[in-house]
Amino acid sequence: MGIGGALSVGLMGLQAFVIQLQAFVSPGLPCFSIIGLPDASLAEARERVRSACVAAGFHWPDMRVTVNMSPASLPKRGSGHDLAIAASVLTANCRHPDCLADTIVLGEVSLDGTVLPINGMLPILMHARERGLTSVIAPRLNADEAELVKGLDVMYVSHVGELIELLGAEAKTTTPNPVATLADRAATSQAEAAPAVGDMDEVIGQQTAKWALQVAAAGGHHLLMVGPPGTGKTMLASRLPGIMCPLTEQEQFEVASIRSLCGTLSRYGITDTPPFEAPHHTASVVSIAGGGTGVPEPGLVTKAHNGVLFMDEAPEFATKALQALREPLESGYVTVSRSKGTTFFPARFQLVMAANPCPCGYGYGNCERCTCRERDRIRYFGRLSGPILDRIDIQVDVMPATNVTSRRGHDGPSSARMRQAVVEARNRAAERFAGLPWSCNGQASGAWLREHTPSAVLDVVDRTLASQFMSLRGADRAMRLAWTLADLAGHGEPDAEDMHRAIALRTRV
Structure with missing residues (x-):
């Protein structure tokens, strides 16, 4: 009888949160339950984890096994927590049940114990680093993605038996069939290749x-x-x-x-x-x-x-x-x-x-x-x-x-020449907006535009608004366009001609 633990990370969209898993092995009829608001795919982890551990040579306890995922108020989903569930059960049966107390464990397991890659590895590891958690156990097939996040001590496993050996026990490890890495698969899969951008x-x-x-x-x-x-x-x-x-x-x-x-x-x-x-x-x-x-x-x-x-x-x-x-x-x-x-x-x-x-x-x-x-x-x-x-x-x-x-x-001009002009215009805008919460004209606030746009240009805007040809939101967007036209032309600020051209661009005239 004992309590083992491990850590995992859940995702709600791109918002990550740390999950603490605790496995409690107690006397009673053989039973394996997972609590803590799991979804259907996570509830199915009971069969996957038990089969994977047995395939790796672990003697599954003939007792009541309960795994709690905390915080219990947040929904947990997906098969990416399989390996963490297995780790919590394994630590409950080892000499040092708290050996993975500060380690993030990630991965899906198959019935034969093979550890499969998961989606969302990059935002998960970035959140772990922000929380100061640097020790991670991750699927070997996620290595390319995990290496993008610096400052972490990542141990890669391809089978549950390797996790058992990391905990200091002996395992009957079944070496999985060789599988191409993410980089290899991206290079060889022509059907999945990202389309090239034309000129x-x-x-x-x-x-x-x-x-x-x-x-x-x-x-x-x-x-x-x-x-x-x-x-x-x-x-x-x-x-x-x-x-x-x-x-x-x-x-x-x-x-x-x-x-x-x-x-x-x-x-x-x-x-x-x-x-x-x-x-x-x-x-x-x-x-x-x-x-x-x-x-x-x-x-x-x-x-x-x-x-x-x-x-x-x-x-x-x-x-x-x-x-x-x-x-x-x-x-x-x-x-x-x-x-x-x-x-x-x-x-x-x-x-x-x-x-x-x-x-x-x-x-x-x-x-x-x-x-x-x-x-x-x-x-x-x-x-x-x-x-x-x-x-x-x-x-x-x-x-x-x-x-x-x-x-x-x-x-006409090539994409390279057009991009160069765009980069120069964006640099002018970024310098102008330094210290503000936006970096390009399309995001500038109406208050900033009305304060910094020359009065001659604002007169053009007022005449257009008076004719009910444009809404106030449209006027703000037209002023943003005028600033962009000035940036492309190398002006310090827009003039009346830039404003007239901006209004024409908005209205197909």
């Missing part, structure tokens, strides 16, 4: 749209492209990450933590290229905003954090899915509330929408090819509600190219 000079024509994308990248502005099919809207949007500023080290770890939680870090690795997410127009509200049963899962707005969320055929998305974007566009995060708790996910992304001018797609110019009735056109584009359009900084028409001869010598 802007591959898009024929569309100089106005390219310039609008450059302005969007320079200031972190949201963008809507309207045009008939086949004009290159999707090509342009997919190349936006190639002209955006490279991610900072902190942003890289934020993106990597989200991908680790979603189990896709092995596909991308640590990269300074902003993420790009492009959901199909049939995507549900939960898949976009996040949620699900039980503990909420991150949605596409979170997967696009620090990057681009591209919504092609935007009017075809469900109205509720579009409305779910309103709060994260303003706040930079999304709140998902469920019966078992509330989770906050980061969601500071650049929204890029593409839309046809009408249901048939040919309602442009003299509309001679258009077969839509006027009310159908109004209803179609009206699906993009006013509150959504008011949060879109830039609206631009993308018309069909008139010739292909310019393609012979590459058409």
